[in-house]
Amino acid sequence: MTNLKEAFNNQNTFIGFTVAGDPSVEKSVEYVVAMANAGADIVELGIPFSDPVADGPVIQAADLRAFAAGITTDKIFAMVATIREQTDVPLVFLSYANKIFDYGYERFYQRCEELDVSGTVIPDLPVEERGELLSIAQNHGVAVIPLVAPTSGERVAKIVTGSQGFIYLVSSLGVTGMRDKVAKDLSATIAQIKAVTDTPVAVGFGIHTPEQVQRMNQIADGAIVGSGIVKLIEEHPDSATEAITKYVQEMKGLAQVK
Numbered sequence: 174m175t176n177l178k179e180a181f182n183n184q185n186t187f188i189g190f191t192v193a194g195d196p197s198v199e200k201s202v203e204y205v206v207a208m209a210n211a212g213a214d215i216v217e218l219g220i221p222f223s224d225p226v227a228d229g230p231v232i233q234a235a236d237l238r239a240f241a242a243g244i245t246t247d248k249i250f251a252m253v254a255t256i257r258e259q260t261d262v263p264l265v266f267l268s269y270a271n272k273i274f275d276y277g278y279e280r281f282y283q284r285c286e287e288l289d290v291s292g293t294v295i296p297d298l299p300v301e302e303r304g305e306l307l308s309i310a311q312n313h314g315v316a317v318i319p320l321v322a323p324t325s326g327e328r329v330a331k332i333v334t335g336s337q338g339f340i341y342l343v344s345s346l347g348v349t350g351m352r353d354k355v356a357k358d359l360s361a362t363i364a365q366i367k368a369v370t371d372t373p374v375a376v377g378f379g380i381h382t383p384e385q386v387q388r389m390n391q392i393a394d395g396a397i398v399g400s401g402i403v404k405l406i407e408e409h410p411d412s413a414t415e416a417i418t419k420y421v422q423e424m425k426g427l428a429q430v431k
């Protein structure tokens with residue numbers, strides 16, 4: 174888990190998301206490694222789900238591609254083992270609660286620990302119901318990354334108290350996907366979080382340009398990009414490595430946007 178905190182010491186902290194197994198296990202491994210090599214500070218790996226209520230069309234389509242190729246949670250862990258032979262980039266899973274529950278909390282977090290998966294983001298896990306999962310994850314040294322929205326209001330303190338790894342600040346309401354404008358003013362919510370914890374805050378939802386990534390690094394501690402990357406896989410399922418590499422380098426400010 175310490176490696177998550179360290180990832181935020183970098184300049185322009187960038188977290189890249191992709192759906193595990195999209196469009197195949199082999200290609201997905203290649204794309205995660207490409208992100209890491211291009212400078213992503215953390216890679217967030219989505220576990221496909223049949224009913225991804227928080228996801229927009231781009232990620233929904235990626236889930237379907239992964240399912241069509243036969244992805245399962247066991248195959249995802251095997252995939253992570255292969256990734257681990259090629260990079261030690263910090264990894265976190267994005268998973269709906271059901272997938273972890275079905276696999277078994279203990280078995281799931283045991284595998285995460287073995288494969289050096291640093292954290293889990295669970296968008297549909299209410300604070301009131303996270304107790305059991307949280308204690309099992311903590312026993313295995315895996316962070317449960319809380320999600321805060323600009324509408325969390327008075328609940329912010331409760332959500333982020335004792336948080337580990339980082340805090341996922343959802344920039345705006347609705348589902349994942351690229352937007353021209355990201356959020357209204359997030360500064361009040363960020364101040365609320367910072368009043369309670371020094372755990373880094375990364376902003377996600379709708380971010381897809383280097384300017385937005387820089388801006389989020391000014392007002393918070395990092396930026397998360399999902400649909401912008403997944404879209405490249407949609408466009409070139411079997412040959413997205415180059416496009417992903419260039420995209421991540423641009424987001425990190427390591428390459429010029431044409």
Ligand SMILES: O=P(O)(O)OC[C@@H](O)[C@@H](O)c1c[nH]c2ccccc12
Binds near residue numbers: 349400401
């Ligand atoms: O796709 P976007 O708008 O760039 O948002 C990040 C996002 O993809 C990733 O973090 C994510 C994918 N599925 C989610 C579900 C809930 C919260 C977050 C996510």
